[in-house]
Amino acid sequence: MHSADQAVFRDIVLVGGGHSHVVVLRRFAMRPLPGVRLTVICSDTHTPYSGMLPGYIAGHYSHDEVHIDLRRLAEFAGARYFREQVIGLDRVQRKVLCARRPPVAYDRLSINIGSMPAVNQVEGAAEHAIPVKPIRRFNEHWLALLERVRQHRGAKTIAIVGAGAGGVELSLAMHHRLRNELRRLGRDPGELRFHLFSAEPEILPTHNARVRRAFEQVLAERAVVVHRDAKVSAVASGQLRTAGGETLAVDEIVWVTQAGGADWLRDTGLALDDRGFIQVRDSLQTVSDAHIFAAGDCASMIDRALEKAGVFAVRQGRPLADNLRRSVLGQPLRAYHPQARWLALISTGDRYAIASRGGLHTAGAWVWRWKDWIDRRFMARFNDLPAQRMAIARPQGEESAVPLDEAESAQAISALAMRCGGCGAKVGATVLSRALASVHPVERDDVLIGLHAPDDAAVVRVPPGRAMVHTVDFFRALIDDPWLFGRIAANHALGDIFAMGGEAQSATAIATVPPGLESQVEETLLQMMAGAVEVLNEAGCALVGGHSGEGRELALGFAINGLIDEGLAGVMCKGGMRPGDQLILGKPIGTGTLLAAHARLQAKGRWIDDVLASMEQSNRLAASCLREHGATACTDLTGFGLLGHLVEMTRASGVDAEIDLAALPVLEGAAETSAAGILSSLQPANLRLRRALRGTESARSHPNYALLFDPQTAGGLLASVPAERAAACIAALRSLGYGKAACIGRVLPPADDLAPIHLK
Template identity: 40%
Template sequence: MLDFPLTRDLVLIGGGHSHALILKRWGMRPLPGVRVTVINPGAVAAYSGMLPGFVAGHYEREDLELDLLQLARFAGARAVLGRATGIDRAARLIHVEGRPPIRYDIASIDIGITSAMPDLTGFAEHGIPAKPLEAFAGRWDQFRKEALAGEVAPEVTVIGGGVAGAELAMAMAQSLKTIPNTQVCLVDHGEILTEMHPATRTAVLGALTDAGIKLRPKSQVIEVRSEEVLFADGTTLSSRFTLGAAGARPYSWLKDTGLDLTDGFITVNKTLQSSDPRIFAAGDCAHLSHDPRPKAGVYAVREAPVLFDNLRRILSVGTAAKLRAYHPQKDYLKLISLGGKAALADKSGLRLKGPLMWQWKDHIDRAFMRKLKDLPAMMPPPLPELVAEGLREEVEGKKPMCGACGAKVGGDILSRVLSTHPGPERRDVLHLAGDDAALLTHGDTWQVASVDHLRAFVEDPVLMTRITAIHALGDIWAMGAAPQAALATVTLPKMSEAMQESWLTEIMETAREVFDAEGAEIIGGHTAMGAELAIGFTVTGLLEQPITLKGARPGDQILLTKPIGTGVMLAAEMEMKANGRDLERAYASMVQSSGEASRILCNAHAMTDVTGFGLAGHLLGICRASEVGAVIRLQDVPLLPGALILAEAGLRSTIFPANRAYAADYEGPETPETDLLFDPQTAGGLLACVSPMRAEKCLAALREAGYEAAIIGEITEGPARLFIEP
């Protein structure tokens, strides 16, 4: 396959139904030369059609979640986990919380709507909007568990008497029906369900009554409190879970874009373009000026193929391209969940009600989710008939090489190569066997120097830069040094000059932010063009007394400051087998600074950072340098969410076999859980050997500072061996 340079940036703002479908289509039919970016606050997006069923308890949470990280991997897109806050149309930049702006040539907005009630006193503190769905799904899941356990009273108030409010009220009543004294109240400042056809309204009102829902029409809520709501007439209603479902509100930042809006929603024409031809919009956040329609997911789904074709055409031909028109249907099938496994179907005056309608709705919803979850394997092109000897064995039957520390050279190879080196001859260079960093002397000052360079394993240069910078600083922190300076080395894939500038701007602004926060300064660097994105940093630090691998003593407690599992998580992500929410937590762990942990552990007898050789390999490095043994209590080793499940499924990083061979001085069980001890870590935590008198105090300080730290074992008398206790 030809390696095309990148020339255009397509940015999808939001992970709504239209954009999810576009990512699937893009993976099947990519447009060479286009980099696709999807921006969303979280790694998953909830499918609204299955939300009432989830609330009622008919579905698990993962049933209604679309994994945007998997879809992005399938599409070859970068996923930016952040909230868009604005668009600078003149500079063609999209502003996102917590990161540099993102450049676009063409953008599309599919951010949905919100049910937040910013003008209702107390709602922000004590209420929860029905949209965005992800936050509501999480809060409801927690409340339901607490209510079923008897930890909170099962009192629910739904503000908003439209179809969505009615569906959710019946679903909540169904979910809580086994709990005595359950109270679900549906409130509206006007009449309930006034937007419905009279006969349909009568049927749904009857279903609400049958479900035991208390209806309170013509009631104005003026304040939401922690355990009640207050009405304009002075009365109150007990409520431990107050949901806002009163209508569809646009996100406030849209009004500052300068785009034409209708009631706050982006006005689009029949080609789904806004008043700026470079910006499209779809789904609930868009207003169809040529044929206004109510807010409903069915339109977002039907808009997707038109939007996909138009984005491809304008990216390939330019703004003069002839685009497809979207013509929405006049009516659509409405399937209203009635709490239990029953539904009401309504279209063109025809109404059917009962379990068969729910089964029909369930079939439609599951089919839609399968379309976005069942992602076909995209096979690489076949090898030519004639290739070099050994190439076929190296390529066929092997999974792609992992990125990050999973792509490093094995410890045995590295040891053999380095063993032939005579070592430093300069008096101002201190030779430390096994340590990754070098110690340089400058009079009475010690300086630590180290380098780390990673192939990109995420498409987002900003996230990749954060992780690489934290990873590179690990060797500095492991010696107890304060970061001083950094040199950056960046290899960009082939791309246009405009995109080069955009990528380098994102990378360098992020790098400066990370190093500035640690008290270090970027003093220069080097750039090049290559086959793929790679980022590296040469870093230095200053210290008074170094902490090395040599110094661990029998009786020392072994502290680990971060959970392990990044290697198997990243290997699974490459195969689209990792859960997006778990990946999000893994990324958060990787970008967590170890600076404060290093300061807390300044009196450690020996310390290292846990990276490519895995926890077992790095601990054995301490044991060999210090001529001691170690015992690990497996049950005390913190793991990243999802890591053990993936290990149990047989997922391994490509460097796992080399790590297992390198850590030959190992005694213990051979299980998926112990396999994680040999999992290569990227930007992993610190591994410290601390006096037993200091260990608990250090652990408390680490946890107070926000680290998921644990005491995982202790140092024993030699020889240098590692023993694992189940």
């Protein structure tokens, strides 16, 4: 989480992780603009580089080699990263509409989401064809197709629709990979038959005749049947039909043609061309809205038609970054001048490529090596980042040059001035009331006075026969997404109630928000509390009040009241473990080391996606499941780590325990980061508990050993369950969505050894 060294006055939101936006992020990383915050909204953490996709399909590159880690790049740039699907815009309120979360406010917006194959324009294509975009989904289909080819025996016919550079290159890449795969399996590559469909009289219509002839020769040598003047008019299961009446029985159809704009753009009110792309001026500013820019394949320049090629998206990155900066500063925008001719290096599936530029043509293995060098150098700019974001030179104490109106200037003076303490540090009442207006806590009959009728304090009734369970948690943000942080903070606080088998009743919030303009403070508070209240509502827990203040870092906590039976029936405590019980852990461990690695730019984005998904998952259903299967003791894993919490349980129960290191469920990447010595700042304190271990001589070399001490945030439940019910309990947990729930050891009778935990 980036601390508030500079108050935020303007928000630039980047929708999409295309080639233009990764350049924008890189340029803002190298020269940040004080007072301006960047936010990236994208559904794919790893954004593909289209120039290397054919090489990936052909088997020359790994997945990571052809993808830019967008979450890591955003962290490097000091930008917030929201993994989310955009579904529309509210241009009046200047907000981006999202599928799961509250709308995200912007002062300037840039859209770089690429194009989508218009499969809906051809009968049956949406149901029976595999579109090449979005590439993430295509990759899922490709891996499934690869597996089907491996398993299937007998002839298989594959059709590629679209004979531009993308279709031709993809055809040859698939041909190379699939036939090689059959050879590896000892099967006849002739089982596969490839057909390439072109709606034009020629393939590669935007390239010169020599390039076309070269590829025609390659396609002929590899027995790829080319269908010219063959616009596909209908697709059905196992068959496609052309406008000329030709039909072909096929097993697989890959769609690489008829690109159009994303469906949600149609409802934005932005001017679009006849294919659904956003119309922009030469400044990349939309013709409809001075606050919105667009670049890459989703943009259509009104003064010059450009081919949908990645080279233009990359070249637009620099002028887009400059014009976003100039727009925020109130300066004149500059024109982007696309090159009249560009170099295209098109591979032939094997490590051979053909170069095309205007009327020029050359080919050879050296051209592929040249292309490989260019592509790898491009990717290194975005993936080979310094070990820490702080290594980049940043302005210190520099005043923002963002122009502000009179009211904003007054707020800025207040935000930047030395803040007084006590009640003077509270978030303003108007800002607070506006932010909470969109938040709707669940209503409970036993909440007599709460947010529905705010007063000095909440009044909550304890139902007859019930007793109260109290807990409190508070910590600073560990990610830059306030909505997701709100969900994690609420889950973390609720964990103690669920671990004891209680029912969450009411919550009081304590929030700290970095100072800034009222609109930015309000937006942050709204996002954070909306995420938190969603989780509280799911648990039936009513938010009844709280306190908000200003501070250097975003932070959130909750005091939670829960209910249990007055006779303590069904209560799960730390004491109660019995020898012979099995130890069950509901979620994987490793959040501490992975979040530490993320802060040092040493974690893959998908690892952090998994961390956040784990922390976002509630323990409520797991607690009920454990009770149903006779759990004798339970606790939730938090800052003391697995070992610290297990030691507490053994002491309270008067028993020992055995842990099977190989059985521990571990988040992807956690073993790698901990082995690299990247550890949470709390881990050294947890290490003091190693005196509670015995049998550590061989265990210290196990990759999971260090994770025993790893502090967890919103971790899983650790419980002891009678041995005869453990297998059923784990199966039930997995069916409820706790996919990595596992038996990690067993409870032992107390031994004479002072160390209660034995490592297996």
